[in-house]
Amino acid sequence: MQQQNRLPNAILLSGPEGIGLKEFAKSAAMQLLCQSNQIKTNSACGICKSCLLYIAGNHPDLYSIEPEDSSRQLKIAQIRGLIEYVTLKSFIGNRKIVIIEPADAMNRATANALLKTLEEPPSQSMLFLLSNIPSKLPITIRSRCQQIYFKPAHTNADIDWLQSKLVDTKYSAETLFRLSGGGPLRALSLIEGEQLEFRIILVKDLKLMSIKSCDTVQIAANWQALGIDNILNWLMKIILDLIRLKLQRERSHLINVDLKEDLQDIVNSLDLNSMVRNYNFVLLKHQQSLSLMNYNTLSIIEEVLFYWNNSEMEN
Numbered sequence: 645m646q647q648q649n650r651l652p653n654a655i656l657l658s659g660p661e662g663i664g665l666k667e668f669a670k671s672a673a674m675q676l677l678c679q680s681n682q683i684k685t686n687s688a689c690g691i692c693k694s695c696l697l698y699i700a701g702n703h704p705d706l707y708s709i710e711p712e713d714s715s716r717q718l719k720i721a722q723i724r725g726l727i728e729y730v731t732l733k734s735f736i737g738n739r740k741i742v743i744i745e746p747a748d749a750m751n752r753a754t755a756n757a758l759l760k761t762l763e764e765p766p767s768q769s770m771l772f773l774l775s776n777i778p779s780k781l782p783i784t785i786r787s788r789c790q791q792i793y794f795k796p797a798h799t800n801a802d803i804d805w806l807q808s809k810l811v812d813t814k815y816s817a818e819t820l821f822r823l824s825g826g827g828p829l830r831a832l833s834l835i836e837g838e839q840l841e842f843r844i845i846l847v848k849d850l851k852l853m854s855i856k857s858c859d860t861v862q863i864a865a866n867w868q869a870l871g872i873d874n875i876l877n878w879l880m881k882i883i884l885d886l887i888r889l890k891l892q893r894e895r896s897h898l899i900n901v902d903l904k905e906d907l908q909d910i911v912n913s914l915d916l917n918s919m920v921r922n923y924n925f926v927l928l929k930h931q932q933s934l935s936l937m938n939y940n941t942l943s944i945i946e947e948v949l950f951y952w953n954n955s956e957m958e959n
């Protein structure tokens with residue numbers, strides 16, 4: 645079933661230095677290349693032919709490029725080699741993974757050379773572009789990638805300041821920083837509204853849907869009352885967490901760090917492809933909701949839930 649669902653062909657992973665972009669990409673590569681049925685295990689098996697080749701460091705369907713000399717720039721010949729590589733059929737499974745690190749080590753000419761591959765990607769290929777400074781990448785490259793940003797940690801002073809402002813809340817300063825994705829004031833503002841409780845409702849409902857068949861029309865009606873923008877924004881953050889959990893099994897990069905147990909239950913019912921497709925679908929619906937003047941919020945929420953439900957049933 646996985647074969648009929650296309651993953652995005654290019655993912656731009658960005659975040660501050662030392663946050664583990666390469667570890668994330670490599671872990672994803674191993675899992676995507678693994679030949680075992682991962683629905684029950686949620687991770688690369690470590691014992692199939694593909695995993696053994698990966699562990700030995702010579703998997704023929706994994707290709708990494710990085711600057712080769714002190715210029716710290718990727719050479720056009722390296723990009724041409726990469727393009728030639730992705731047009732070949734995969735050697736073992738049905739997928740080829742390429743890791744470009746750092747992607748911002750491309751000048752205009754090398755970026756242009758890569759662009760065509762991003763515009764018309766060979767169906768089996770999946771490229772991970774890693775960057776600590778994604779703004780250095782041409783917009784033409786960025787816009788053709790699914791972007792996943794890893795949030796930086798906050799300073800102790802930020803956390804102390806926020807903690808001193810918190811009274812009568814179950815949320816710690818650390819958790820609020822994660823959830824807000826912004827500075828101390830934005831983190832503080834989160835506890836003033838009902839945003840955080842909305843998010844809990846979403847996760848609980850998704851968890852329910854993962855263990856039994858639910859009345860999605862009723863759930864959609866409940867969600868509608870929370871506001872479409874809230875829902876789609878939180879859903880994207882929730883799905884990113886699910887993807888992170890699927891790939892890493894650790895909480896260090898989670899946004900909804902306080903809901904880890906519930907998220908883990910949902911992860912167990914979905915495969916990685918479904919999660920990425922759900923993320924893309926919610927993103928698309930969010931963009932539509934921002935660009936359309938008149939739209940039916942209930943029908944957008946229903947579409948998102950039906951899409952989610954179908955991806956679960958396919959498992």
Ligand SMILES: [Zn+2]
Pocket residue numbers: 677678679680688689690691692693694695696
């Ligand atoms: Zn394996």
